[in-house]
Amino acid sequence: GNSVTQMEGPVTLSEEAFLTINCTYTATGYPSLFWYVQYPGEGLQLLLKATKADDKGSNKGFEATYRKETTSFHLEKGSVQVSDSAVYFCALTLPDNDMRFGAGTRLTVKP
Amino acid sequence: DGGITQSPKYLFRKEGQNVTLSCEQNLNHDAMYWYRQDPGQGLRLIYYSQIVNDFQKGDIAEGYSVSREKKESFPLTVTSAQKNPTAFYLCASSIVGGSGNTIYFGEGSWLTVV
Numbered sequence: 001g002n003s004v005t006q007m008e009g010p011v012t013l014s015e016e017a018f019l020t021i022n023c024t025y026t027a028t029g030y031p032s033l034f035w036y037v038q039y040p041g042e043g044l045q046l047l048l049k050a051t052k053a054d055d056k057g058s059n060k061g062f063e064a065t066y067r068k069e070t071t072s073f074h075l076e077k078g079s080v081q082v083s084d085s086a087v088y089f090c091a092l093t094l095p096d097n098d099m100r101f102g103a104g105t106r107l108t109v110k111p
Numbered sequence: 112d113g114g115i116t117q118s119p120k121y122l123f124r125k126e127g128q129n130v131t132l133s134c135e136q137n138l139n140h141d142a143m144y145w146y147r148q149d150p151g152q153g154l155r156l157i158y159y160s161q162i163v164n165d166f167q168k169g170d171i172a173e174g175y176s177v178s179r180e181k182k183e184s185f186p187l188t189v190t191s192a193q194k195n196p197t198a199f200y201l202c203a204s205s206i207v208g209g210s211g212n213t214i215y216f217g218e219g220s221w222l223t224v225v
Contacts, residue, residue, distance in 0.1 A: 046213050089153065093210075104151075
């Protein structure tokens with residue numbers, strides 16, 4: 001079936017460190033891939049997305065590239081800030097709107 | 112402003128009670144969803160609907176019920192048959208058709224059994 005596996009957390013980094021959160025997927029067909037962010041006590045917000053192979057999604061300094069050959073969509077940011085502390089979810093969706101989420105990775109950035 | 116409104120934000124339920132969580136959207140989306148999130152865990156799909164008067168069970172539908180009488184509204188009832196209902200509930204919506212459709216979320220509702 002369709003599923004997403006992402007790096008287990010929690011991840012703790014110092015401010016200005018480099019961030020990578022790994023995400024791999026299994027899907028039949030051609031999924032679109034997403035990263036969502038959830039701040040404490042809130043719903044999920046779309047961070048970035050990519051709809052086909054080799055596309056790069058980017059937003060607020062975060063980037064992820066859709067790698068079909070490795071079935072991956074790793075999230076990266078060159079220099080994290082305290083305000084980036086949140087839970088990050090990788091997700092995929094297929095044309096029938098079936099969306100699958102990873103378990104989430106909690107990021108804490110310390111000053 | 113366009114968006115998804117969930118209410119109440121916090122709700123307490125006694126054992127054996129049914130409770131209903133409200134979800135309203137003004138994004139003109141055809142599809143609506145309910146997810147459950149347990150502390151430190153990911154999202155699990157309860158029910159979804161792609162058109163008025165039609166809905167499908169997700170992965171954990173037992174103990175829950177929904178209705179979709181209007182395009183804008185998709186209320187979720189947590190029945191007494193749901194043995195462990197304490198969780199964070201998220202409503203979402205999206206357009207239907209095409210690919211790469213973003214799913215938009217409400218702010219969530221916390222349900223606690225007392």
